[in-house]
Amino acid sequence: MFQRTVLPDGPRVISARLAGSRSVSIAAYVLAGSRQETQAEAGVAHFMEHLTFKGTDAYPTSRAISEAIEGVGGSANAATDRESTVYWARVPLRRAATAVQVAGELIVRPTLRDADIDQERTVIIEEIRSYLDDPAEYAQMLMAQAMFGEGALGREICGDEAGIRALPASAIREFWEARYRPANTVVAIAGDIAHEEAVALVADAFGSGTGALGGFAPAPSLPAGSRVLLGKRATSQAQLAIGLPAFRRDHPDTWTLSVLNAVLGDGMSSRLFLGVREEKGLAYDVSSGLVEYADAGALEISAGVDPARLPAAIEAILAELARMAQDPVPAEELAKAKAYISGGLELRMDDTRHLASWVGGQEALHDQVLNLDEALAAVETVTSEQILRVAREIVVDDGLRMAVVAPAKHLRSLDRHLRLPR
Numbered sequence: 001m002f003q004r005t006v007l008p009d010g011p012r013v014i015s016a017r018l019a020g021s022r023s024v025s026i027a028a029y030v031l032a033g034s035r036q037e038t039q040a041e042a043g044v045a046h047f048m049e050h051l052t053f054k055g056t057d058a059y060p061t062s063r064a065i066s067e068a069i070e071g072v073g074g075s076a077n078a079a080t081d082r083e084s085t086v087y088w089a090r091v092p093l094r095r096a097a098t099a100v101q102v103a104g105e106l107i108v109r110p111t112l113r114d115a116d117i118d119q120e121r122t123v124i125i126e127e128i129r130s131y132l133d134d135p136a137e138y139a140q141m142l143m144a145q146a147m148f149g150e151g152a153l154g155r156e157i158c159g160d161e162a163g164i165r166a167l168p169a170s171a172i173r174e175f176w177e178a179r180y181r182p183a184n185t186v187v188a189i190a191g192d193i194a195h196e197e198a199v200a201l202v203a204d205a206f207g208s209g210t211g212a213l214g215g216f217a218p219a220p221s222l223p224a225g226s227r228v229l230l231g232k233r234a235t236s237q238a239q240l241a242i243g244l245p246a247f248r249r250d251h252p253d254t255w256t257l258s259v260l261n262a263v264l265g266d267g268m269s270s271r272l273f274l275g276v277r278e279e280k281g282l283a284y285d286v287s288s289g290l291v292e293y294a295d296a297g298a299l300e301i302s303a304g305v306d307p308a309r310l311p312a313a314i315e316a317i318l319a320e321l322a323r324m325a326q327d328p329v330p331a332e333e334l335a336k337a338k339a340y341i342s343g344g345l346e347l348r349m350d351d352t353r354h355l356a357s358w359v360g361g362q363e364a365l366h367d368q369v370l371n372l373d374e375a376l377a378a379v380e381t382v383t384s385e386q387i388l389r390v391a392r393e394i395v396v397d398d399g400l401r402m403a404v405v406a407p408a409k410h411l412r413s414l415d416r417h418l419r420l421p422r
Contacts (some may be wrong), residue, residue, distance in 0.1 A: 043159020188360025
């Protein structure tokens with residue numbers, strides 16, 4: 001499914017050939033994220049991502065960068081996470097060289113002009129304000145603080161407004177110089193392209209160069225923050241998040257937890273959707289998901305509910321969590337959850353962008369790269385007994401954390417409802 005080459009003092013290149021595909025996708029992972037920041041430079045990794053799109057040696061303006069990709073019908077973007085920053089592009093197959101060249105320019109040869117840094121401060125501040133004004137985003141920010149505390153894993157990736165205003169241009173350039181090096185990068189390419197061609201394109205576009213990979217402080221013992229964090233907003237809908245500490249990335253029970261999550265709240269056939277929404281009518285949107293880092297992780301549930309029905313929604317969600325730890329998942333329900341996960345994996349592999357993210361993300365962040373058949377086999381081996389064991393390990397009262405964003409009058413005494421039913 002994939003081939004891998006490590007260029008001398010250069011990127012790791014991993015390619016997945018999709019015969020007959022008319023598109024090609026590149027996902028370039030820089031092994032630098034917000035977790036490597038100090039408190040004084042919070043937001044620098046995200047700021048760096050923004051600045052790369054302001055201009056490079058070969059594409060001196062943001063317009064030139066966008067036209068290089070959009071001008072051939074393609075699309076491109078980037079995202080900063082805690083432990084990496086990914087740049088991606090999807091273009092027609094015949095334009096593969098352009099996509100790789102643009103990614104190399106963004107990562108290795110940004111101009112980082114003073115005028116662009118000053119201008120982008122206001123753009124990032126507006127982005128931060130948009131998240132604070134979005135109740136769902138704000139609830140997720142509070143949930144991260146409640147679960148992971150005040151350190152790098154609990155801070156907002158974008159930083160805060162005061163910090164962005166004070167961030168020196170020198171700190172941004174130093175972050176780039178130390179970490180945005182070819183040898184600190186994983187480049188994944190998916191499409192109907194030979195591995196040898198992919199390697200040649202990456203070698204030409206990225207060149208070579210080593211730099212400090214940059215470590216980070218160990219994750220705190222979870223949960224690390226306040227049991228309940230509340231945000232007052234004059235909204236017509238309350239946003240609710242409930243979380244539990246779970247497993248680090250590549251934990252031996254990772255696939256068991258994935259199937260547990262599918263049963264609990266991933267999709268319209270999940271217990272949370274059927275129970276909280278369809279049966280009780282307490283939410284329009286309710287779901288669960290996993291947060292995974294190198295040495296820590298969490299299971300989190302999100303819902304948008306009527307503020308007056310917050311206590312009922314909290315209790316209904318906790319009842320479903322408790323049920324996961326009380327009885328084995330019936331065979332028919334387990335089979336449906338496995339089919340949901342497996343089918344989703346198979347369908348995504350037909351899309352070059354998802355395929356590039358699959359192999360690139362594993363190469364950059366995981367202990368090993370699984371091909372599709374290996375992943376399907378891992379899902380298939382999960383048993384009801386394993387799910388019950390994992391649920392009993394993580395679904396405990398002491399682990400519960402909650403974040404709620406709602407009108408002030410509906411936030412009183414919510415903490416007393418954060419108890420698993422007996």
